[in-house]
Amino acid sequence: MPATPSASDPDIPIRGSLRSRGAARVSGLTLRQISAVLPPERAWGLWTSRQIVARIMDAFGPSLAGTRVTPVDVRLADGRRVVGEWVRGSGVESSRERAIYFLHGSGFALCSPRTHRRLTAWLSRLTGLPVFCVDYRLAPKHRFPAAAIDVRAGWDWLSEDQGFDPAQVFIAGDSAGGHLAVDLLLQPDVAHPAGVALFSPLIDLTFGLSRSREELRRDPAIRAVDAAKLVGLYCAGTDLTDPRLTLDVAAGRTLPRTLIQAGGGEMLVADARRLAADVAAAGGDCTLEVWPDQVHVFQALPRLTPEAAPAMRRVAAFVADSWADSSMERAAG
Template identity: 55%
Template structure:
């Protein structure tokens, strides 16, 4: 773990404090949403209520931009949707997006506003994998569905170096697991990775430590752990696909990690950043002051959401273009 302060990871061009609207949103969320999420049972009724609550919030504060094109996909084990910003022409590069929410709550549809804006900011089509949710489908269903989607994109003709893995929350854990599985099976790695508020520690011990200094406005570590337990479903938390270790990775894509300064997963973000660098990979960590969990999805509520997606788009473009330059240089040397 690193001992650096949040200020050390202040994003370029961002003030040391969030906007007034951001701080007010965090306060109102702490007063209204957190008491609800901490009390909701993990029964079927409680899960259904949570799914409706999050879907409504995402649509209200992060609606789908007009002109967005959405094409649903159902091809064997692969379920998901293509999301393309208005007027976007097809090309060789693509983003594979992995939505979050504790493996239990969200879907490709709930994240359509975020993926549409990500498509608009990057100029790339986004395929969001609609993986099976717990408790109906526990571990390793979600991980298997993501692996199938990645291999499906390769089968569609996309070069691995032109695929960007992006995701939020539990999607971060799934993304890291995919890289480990790619390494184990000899599957080529993606060209870049961008993660928003990634979850890494499924025991939420890192989150509990963060809570001692600042409570997350949305949910407690205990309540979040209860949701994720529906996915892990009694499996030993020390299983390699649950307690991830990147130490032996031979090839890691350049990675950008964005996390909010008020959320408990800032400990997970730091841990993942440290693991990637210790394994010889390149990681950039941005801790956005006073921001909540996956604030990028809430542009009507959070003024900095668009700015953060702009950072992500710049990172993706630079990472993919750099690979092209490196490849061309190797070609020149080999002639």
């Protein structure tokens, strides 16, 4: 069953820190207002949005000291291209046994492995594992299903060309990367990983859940209507009822052991709750953590919000526990 935080949990406070609440208020007065006037359908508006997000991730992300990055650009035997980068945090060595596959977010249109490098390096350092972040094609130049195709190609490259046992790979992703991760895992011919960790996953591409959440509390970073315009660049020309866009998790495959973290101050907390309930309905083991007053993907912003560090420690512990459970299941089988 989905788990929710309680006052007895020492890592998840009842209320966000003064610093994180202050940052959310400042964001509401700045970033939210800026995103409302930047037209993503115009080249200059999209470029400006990309620059703003990149600078925020860089300014408020964790240190990159000691991080090693290895670019990847290869072709699979069937012609599919895999672009991305291996990220190894300080002290982390290469491995052919275990790895993390990371799917970055930001509306299928804004970010890249470069913008998320501080987050993937931190995840690598905390887990002691190399992280492969796929550089999937972005909208509006590349529309659905380009990103999903690239994510699948990256998974096939890891499991087939690189020789990783899928049960020895862990998948993590944020925002739209969460949607891509769930879509991948619902495919019947995809061997499941040891576990999944999703940060503020975007699931409802109609943003109906987000609009309902906005009636109770507005997101400090962006309005649902503006987020929908951004995602619309990827979905343009495709009916959102397509099963690769509207994911039927409750009636789909049982997903691997899953951790979902979301901020209590963001609109996508509604998506996180829905996804957790649907994973459980399908028979999966899902832990949901809602961190009070936190913004979207707060884990990437430890210089802005102190709660990022304990949240990431919990992710690292979840990764270790997932492998332990996977090993016991394989031994029993």
